[in-house]
Amino acid sequence: MATADQRTEPNDVWLxxxxxxxxxxxxxxxxxxxxxxxxxxxxPARCVFYAVPYMKGTEVSLRPLAGMNRVRVVQTLTAGIEHxxxxxxxxPAGAQLCNARGLHDASTAxxxxxxxxxxxxxxxxxxxxxDAGEWRPDFRPALADKSVLIVGYGSIGSxxxxxxxxxxxxxxxxxxxxxxxxxxxxxHPLSDLTALLPEADVxxxxxxxxxxxxxxxxxxxxxxxxxxxxxxxxxxGAIVDTEALLAELESGRLRAALDVTEPEPLPAGHPxxxxxxxxxxxxxxxPSSAFLPRAKRxxxxxxALFAAGEPLRNVVxxxx
Numbered sequence: 625m626a627t628a629d630q631r632t633e634p635n636d637v638w639l640x641x642x643x644x645x646x647x648x649x650x651x652x653x654x655x656x657x658x659x660x661x662x663x664x665x666x667x668p669a670r671c672v673f674y675a676v677p678y679m680k681g682t683e684v685s686l687r688p689l690a691g692m693n694r695v696r697v698v699q700t701l702t703a704g705i706e707h708x709x710x711x712x713x714x715x716p717a718g719a720q721l722c723n724a725r726g727l728h729d730a731s732t733a734x735x736x737x738x739x740x741x742x743x744x745x746x747x748x749x750x751x752x753x754x755d756a757g758e759w760r761p762d763f764r765p766a767l768a769d770k771s772v773l774i775v776g777y778g779s780i781g782s783x784x785x786x787x788x789x790x791x792x793x794x795x796x797x798x799x800x801x802x803x804x805x806x807x808x809x810x811x812h813p814l815s816d817l818t819a820l821l822p823e824a825d826v827x828x829x830x831x832x833x834x835x836x837x838x839x840x841x842x843x844x845x846x847x848x849x850x851x852x853x854x855x856x857x858x859x860x861g862a863i864v865d866t867e868a869l870l871a872e873l874e875s876g877r878l879r880a881a882l883d884v885t886e887p888e889p890l891p892a893g894h895p896x897x898x899x900x901x902x903x904x905x906x907x908x909x910x911p912s913s914a915f916l917p918r919a920k921r922x923x924x925x926x927x928a929l930f931a932a933g934e935p936l937r938n939v940v941x942x943x944x
Contacts, residue, residue, distance in 0.1 A: 636670040640677040646920045650931035660684045668692045673930055675699045675923055682707040689714050697936060699926055700724055701919050704860060705940055706833050715943035722938045726779050727918045732909035733783035736828055736858045739881035741767060743854055743903045768792040773824035775799045776831025776859060777811050784828060821848040833860035843868045854879045858909045861886035873899040883909050
């Protein structure tokens with residue numbers, strides 16, 4: 625572990641992973657471990673690089689930030705940073721907020737494909753039949769020959785398409801905030817959704833939660849989806865209007881596979897739990913065995929850039 629001369633003001637780095645478990649951390653910095661425990665490992669005022677504990681909630685994640693008046697970098701281990709935005713005004717001018725773009729691509733894309741296949745082939749129904757000791761063969765849709773629309777074509781959206789490639793989809797259509805071209809084909813702007821939705825058999829939400837995307841999937845969006853289509857949300861629950869989705873599920877017109885919900889956690893007794901045609905997982909797109917090695921690599925690489933005085937990657941906001 626790197627240490628600093630205690631007679632000078634140390635440059636503390638707060639890590640949610642024990643520093644001695646991350647190989648190759650640069651020298652010249654003082655590393656401490658904090659993963660949202662009640663006691664701080666050091667004075668927050670000495671922190672220059674704060675790696676935010678993973679999935680501990682907004683209140684806990686922001687708690688030490690008020691005292692970090694020397695912090696230069698706040699690094700999340702999530703692709704979404706909405707839980708840290710309320711803390712941006714507390715950060716010193718020029719401090720950078722970085723997300724974890726790329727960290728969760730493999731795990732989240734893997735879950736997206738799992739949800740698509742499980743929902744189409746009705747794996748939950750077969751599990752219920754197994755629990756009941758009943759043999760219930762059924763004819764279900766395949767992913768082959770389906771049209772898949774990916775809403776949010778960043779690194780996770782691209783990773784989802786990687787995993788769709790072997791499944792003989794009729795086509796994959798890409799949508800992002802702005803139009804662009806890729807080696808796979810065009811990425812359409814959000815404004816094209818009205819025309820694209822009626823042709824999609826599967827709609828996958830992989831877009832960040834922003835003011836523009838909050839409530840994006842409302843009554844009009846859902847009404848334009850074709851009858852029998854599957855909505856898959858591995859992004860953020862607030863992108864979907866839950867009441868509007870419930871109406872479509874209860875009518876039997878649409879199906880859904882949701883790793884995220886609004887509200888979240890979904891409370892006991894909420895009608896979404898028992899709505900027809902819905903498969904729910906408890907926000908587990910990122911937490912898998914793929915997380916830790918990629919998190920360590922991200923922190924090591926970002927700290928190497930920080931120690932060398934070089935520009936960091938994945939800067940999404942700068943305190944003013």
